[in-house]
Amino acid sequence: MQDLVNIFVKSIFVDNMVFAYFLGMCSYLAVSKTVKTSVGLGAAVIFVLIITVPVDYLMNQYLLAPGALVWLGAEYASVDLSFLSFIMFIAIIASMVQLVEMIVEKFSPSLYASLGIFLPLIAVNCAILGGSLFMQQREYQSIAEATAFGLGSGIGWFLAIVAIAAIREKIRYSNVPAPLRGLGITFVITGIMGLAFMTFMGIKL
Amino acid sequence: MAANEREPLFSPKNLKLITNPINVDNPITKQVLGICSALAVTVKLEPAIVMSISVLAVMAFGNLIISLMRNGIPSRIRIIVQLVVIAALVILVDQVLKAYAYDVSKQLSVFVGLIITNCIIMGRFEAFAMANKPWPSFLDGLGNAFGYAWILIAVAFFRELFGSGALMGYQIIPDSFYDMGYVNNGLVILPPMALFAVAAIIWVQRSRNKELIED
Numbered sequence: 001m002q003d004l005v006n007i008f009v010k011s012i013f014v015d016n017m018v019f020a021y022f023l024g025m026c027s028y029l030a031v032s033k034t035v036k037t038s039v040g041l042g043a044a045v046i047f048v049l050i051i052t053v054p055v056d057y058l059m060n061q062y063l064l065a066p067g068a069l070v071w072l073g074a075e076y077a078s079v080d081l082s083f084l085s086f087i088m089f090i091a092i093i094a095s096m097v098q099l100v101e102m103i104v105e106k107f108s109p110s111l112y113a114s115l116g117i118f119l120p121l122i123a124v125n126c127a128i129l130g131g132s133l134f135m136q137q138r139e140y141q142s143i144a145e146a147t148a149f150g151l152g153s154g155i156g157w158f159l160a161i162v163a164i165a166a167i168r169e170k171i172r173y174s175n176v177p178a179p180l181r182g183l184g185i186t187f188v189i190t191g192i193m194g195l196a197f198m199t200f201m202g203i204k205l
Numbered sequence: 206m207a208a209n210e211r212e213p214l215f216s217p218k219n220l221k222l223i224t225n226p227i228n229v230d231n232p233i234t235k236q237v238l239g240i241c242s243a244l245a246v247t248v249k250l251e252p253a254i255v256m257s258i259s260v261l262a263v264m265a266f267g268n269l270i271i272s273l274m275r276n277g278i279p280s281r282i283r284i285i286v287q288l289v290v291i292a293a294l295v296i297l298v299d300q301v302l303k304a305y306a307y308d309v310s311k312q313l314s315v316f317v318g319l320i321i322t323n324c325i326i327m328g329r330f331e332a333f334a335m336a337n338k339p340w341p342s343f344l345d346g347l348g349n350a351f352g353y354a355w356i357l358i359a360v361a362f363f364r365e366l367f368g369s370g371a372l373m374g375y376q377i378i379p380d381s382f383y384d385m386g387y388v389n390n391g392l393v394i395l396p397p398m399a400l401f402a403v404a405a406i407i408w409v410q411r412s413r414n415k416e417l418i419e420d
Contacts, residue, residue: 020396025240026324054315083300086318087292094285123284124243126322133315178418181410183237184404199394 004148007140011152014201015134017127018160019194024127028161029186030035038165039158041122048122050130052096053150054143056089056132064088089132097123127157131164164190222341223348229414232325234407239325242316243357244399250373255309257315257354259302263294263320264329268346270294271334287319287330295320303349325353359402360402363408368393385405 017023023089024045031041066087069076101119105112112119122128122151140146167189176185232238235314239260246256270290271278276285302310319370320326329349334342365371367390370378378387392398411417 022244022396023319025244026238029240052366055375063275075258076219083296086296086299086321087317090288090292090321091285094288101310111241113376120284123288124322124327126324129322130241130319133318139313177408179408180404181418183234184407184411187400187407191397191404194397194400195395197399 004144005079007145008077008148008152011049011149012156013197014203015153016156016160016197016200017130017153018190019197021129021130023130023159024125027121027125028157028190029165032161032165032168032186035053035162035165038172042154042161044119044122044183045125045127045157048097048100048128049150049154049157050095050147051100051150052093052128054147055092055096057140057146058083059088059092059136060136060150085133092204093128093132094123120172124200126185128154140156144149160193215257219341219344219373222344223351226345226348226352227355228352228410229417231401231410232349232352233327233356234410235417236325236328238328240403242319242323242355243360244396244403246316247357247361247364247399248394250358250365252309252312253357255302255306256313257350257357258327259298259317260323260353261350262298263291264326264350264353265325265343265346267291268329268334268342268394269339270341271330271337272337273314275335282364283335284327287327291321291326321402325349335388343376347348356403356406360399361404363402364393364398368398371394 003099015021018025018028027041032038059077060068062071064081066080067077067079068083069079097119101112131150134153135146138149142148164186168186171185171189180188226232233240233243242256242260246252267290271287273289274286295318298320299310302313302317329345331341333345337345361374365373366377369377370383388414
């Protein structure tokens with residue numbers, strides 16, 4: 001249980017997707033103009049990460065990793081399909097996003113309306129694929145750990161985009177040098193926020 | 206008419222496809238695409254160069270393939286088709302890197318895989334390759350990859366020079382400097398510094414080219 005909490009807290013603060021690895025920067029910069037839309041996108045990212053990371057974990061464990069096909073019979077023990085992981089992961093992410101979109105549309109039209117165009121965009125958000133690839137690289141031991149990691153990184157991303165959106169709403173009233181307006185100042189702010197988040201790095205969990 | 210249809214391979218219009226993305230229409234500083242990987246691999250020059258070459262290969266051939274298939278792709282499932290094309294190319298690149306440049310491939314870790322979701326590639330597929338002939342698409346891919354590459358290499362150059370006093374792993378700043386009390390700037394190696402560096406590039410570029418300024 002303690003391990004799970006560790007992984008969860010670590011993936012929110014220490015290994016924050018945006019500030020430590022720059023994942024999902026494209027949508028982070030493009031959709032962070034108002035707090036309202038960024039909350040929607042952040043929620044959608046959390047949602048998709050909780051689903052795709054465990055599914056990709058099972059995929060990796062029983063299909064792709066070296067020796068994963070052992071359940072088919074002893075003669076498959078030497079098969080290593082890990083070179084296929086990119087294509088499998090992205091296919092799972094794309095189809096999961098499609099599935100989630102259909103389910104949400106069917107059962108919760110209000111949530112669907114508020115997430116709007118963000119759901120399909122998530123398929124190409126690097127934070128999602130990055131989550132699965134980090135999960136594979138760090139070799140989590142159980143599906144619970146993978147889920148904790150997925151949830152934690154989703155929440156970390158959510159925090160980052162909501163924070164930057166709030167700052168960008170305020171900065172509209174500031175006198176930023178003209179060439180830095182928009183993109184430039186957002187980079188600088190993200191950098192400063194990243195420095196702030198680095199203080200968590202010393203925490204040993 | 207028949208004579209006019211065959212324009213030369215490097216007509217001015219085609220050359221613009223290469224030169225535009227390098228400066229005024231740069232994928233990173235103007236179109237805001239492909240930033241994730243641009244920032245993460247720029248601590249040292251070598252991974253940045255390898256990453257640029259990988260993106261260049263995926264980009265140019267991906268654009269070419271999508272452009273060849275553009276009339277056969279149903280628009281409803283085009284995202285999946287594009288993802289499969291990119292993923293297949295990225296697997297090729299990844300396997301080549303693992304075979305011939307294992308150390309760099311370890312340093313790049315997940316970021317080779319993340320070329321798949323690099324928005325530059327999807328963005329150019331959507332914006333250009335789906336609507337243009339193969340050759341211009343190929344050039345557009347090259348141009349955008351060059352635009353991406355020079356920012357990556359510029360950022361990596363400064364970060365490695367000031368962060369570890371070396372370039373490509375060879376020490377550049379002489380020992381006598383260190384004896385006189387020069388110290389490597391540890392801040393430059395930290396992730397946030399990449400953001401400041403790109404912001405500086407944007408600042409310079411936009412103050413030289415006023416029409417890029419956002420209101």
